[in-house]
Amino acid sequence: MLKERDLVAKVPKLTVSRLRVWVNEGWxxxxxxxxxxxxxxxxARAALIRDLLDDLGFGEEEVPVVLNLIDQIHGLxxxxxxxxxxxxxxxxxxxxxVKQKLTVRRAKxxxxxx
Amino acid sequence: xxxxxxxxxxxxxxxxGDDISKAYRKLAKKYxxxxxxxxxxxxxxxKEASAAYSILGDEEKRGKYDRGEIDxxxxxxxxxxxxxxxxxxxxxxxxxxxxxxxxxxxxxxDLFGQRGAAGGARGGxxxxxxxxxxxxxxxxxxxxxxxxxxxxxxxxLPDGGTLDVSLPAGVRDGQVLRLKxxxxxxxxxxxxxxxxxxxxxxxxxxxxxxxxNITVELPLTLAEAGLGGKVExxxxxxxxxxxxxxGSNTGQxxxxxxxxxxxxxxxxxQFVKLQVTMPETVDDELKEFLGSWRDKHPYDPRSKLxxxx
Numbered sequence: 001m002l003k004e005r006d007l008v009a010k011v012p013k014l015t016v017s018r019l020r021v022w023v024n025e026g027w028x029x030x031x032x033x034x035x036x037x038x039x040x041x042x043x044a045r046a047a048l049i050r051d052l053l054d055d056l057g058f059g060e061e062e063v064p065v066v067l068n069l070i071d072q073i074h075g076l077x078x079x080x081x082x083x084x085x086x087x088x089x090x091x092x093x094x095x096x097x098v099k100q101k102l103t104v105r106r107a108k109x110x111x112x113x114x
Numbered sequence: 115x116x117x118x119x120x121x122x123x124x125x126x127x128x129x130x131g132d133d134i135s136k137a138y139r140k141l142a143k144k145y146x147x148x149x150x151x152x153x154x155x156x157x158x159x160x161k162e163a164s165a166a167y168s169i170l171g172d173e174e175k176r177g178k179y180d181r182g183e184i185d186x187x188x189x190x191x192x193x194x195x196x197x198x199x200x201x202x203x204x205x206x207x208x209x210x211x212x213x214x215x216x217x218x219x220x221x222x223x224d225l226f227g228q229r230g231a232a233g234g235a236r237g238g239x240x241x242x243x244x245x246x247x248x249x250x251x252x253x254x255x256x257x258x259x260x261x262x263x264x265x266x267x268x269x270x271l272p273d274g275g276t277l278d279v280s281l282p283a284g285v286r287d288g289q290v291l292r293l294k295x296x297x298x299x300x301x302x303x304x305x306x307x308x309x310x311x312x313x314x315x316x317x318x319x320x321x322x323x324x325x326x327n328i329t330v331e332l333p334l335t336l337a338e339a340g341l342g343g344k345v346e347x348x349x350x351x352x353x354x355x356x357x358x359x360x361g362s363n364t365g366q367x368x369x370x371x372x373x374x375x376x377x378x379x380x381x382x383x384q385f386v387k388l389q390v391t392m393p394e395t396v397d398d399e400l401k402e403f404l405g406s407w408r409d410k411h412p413y414d415p416r417s418k419l420x421x422x423x
Contacts, residue, residue, distance in 0.1 A: 070148060
């Protein structure tokens with residue numbers, strides 16, 4: 001785990017006061033506010049928020065919208081990964097059957113798209 | 115690294131600093147790795163654009179680049195660890211949102227009898243429902259004698275676990291054994307599913323089977339068939355001694371009571387089909403004997419074939 005100042009030192013153009021604003025907004029949620037509360041994921045998330053604000057031209061209003069969408073995508077990817085890994089653990093026969101049915105399903109899905 | 119940084123950003127060499135920033139921002143929004151999780155092509159494009167912008171976005175460096183004092187690979191940005199690398203692993207789950215695909219989460223639950231990793235995090239809608247675990251199907255090939263006499267077998271499962279199967283004596287080819295509670299675990303306090311084990315029984319070179327009865331073909335010498343006597347006969351429980359009556363013939367069947375399969379439902383018998391067998395070579399002595407015997411004791415074993423002709 002990282003202390004607040006360690007995290008700030010590792011992300012260029014980040015200051016303690018900026019980080020605290022982001023934590024207050026709930027964009028970053030350290031497990032403990034005081035010491036050692038930040039994970040590597042929090043560090044990378046801070047770098048992302050800095051990119052959004054400094055380089056990509058998003059404002060303070062838009063950042064939570066973007067983060068929300070990203071979090072939804074990762075949640076969805078997590079669910080999907082569970083799903084795929086579960087299918088992976090099945091017997092060869094079952095996996096082949098799932099694969100075939102999935103192929104048919106996906107063909108339908110993309111045909112109905114405009 | 116691209117040779118021409120201007121073409122990377124899609125601007126002309128005379129573009130203003132503002133135009134360059136705008137062009138970079140447009141590309142960055144499109145290709146930022148955290149906006150394209152799982153897409154490595156996007157990451158490559160983003161890095162290319164970032165590297166170009168790190169030179170062209172800086173008046174001083176841009177001047178050096180234009181004068182040829184630094185090349186396109188001039189200054190690389192330090193490697194940034196993108197959020198997406200963490201979002202999928204340890205520590206990332208706390209930000210997972212299931213808003214907007216609660217319905218999908220429920221589909222997974224229905225399928226697997228448990229809520230997926232992201233489900234409970236923020237959705238708050240985790241349902242508490244009970245569902246019996248799924249049945250698991252397996253196949254097990256066993257030897258004839260194992261099936262006939264019963265045996266303990268162990269199946270190695272795809273996940274490395276094992277499943278002990280107790281074969282009852284007399285289990286049939288194609289029979290499915292149900293092992294209660296050995297399938298997938300249930301959820302919400304519901305019982306586990308069952309393991310269904312389909313048995314394939316290998317054939318045996320000596321024993322054939324009809325229900326719980328066993329059939330064996332027993333070759334006899336001419337003398338054994340003619341004179342009778344004690345002969346050793348294999349059974350599924352081991353060899354036994356059987357008395358052959360004098361004058362036995364090919365095709366006759368003798369019964370060894372209770373020497374078949376000892377199944378729960380009852381014990382079968384073993385049927386011994388006799389097969390009178392000539393010696394491999396008929397020597398002069400036998401020829402001579404049969405010749406003189408034939409002349410004194412003529413008989414017609416084919417008399418019945420001529421009925422009605």
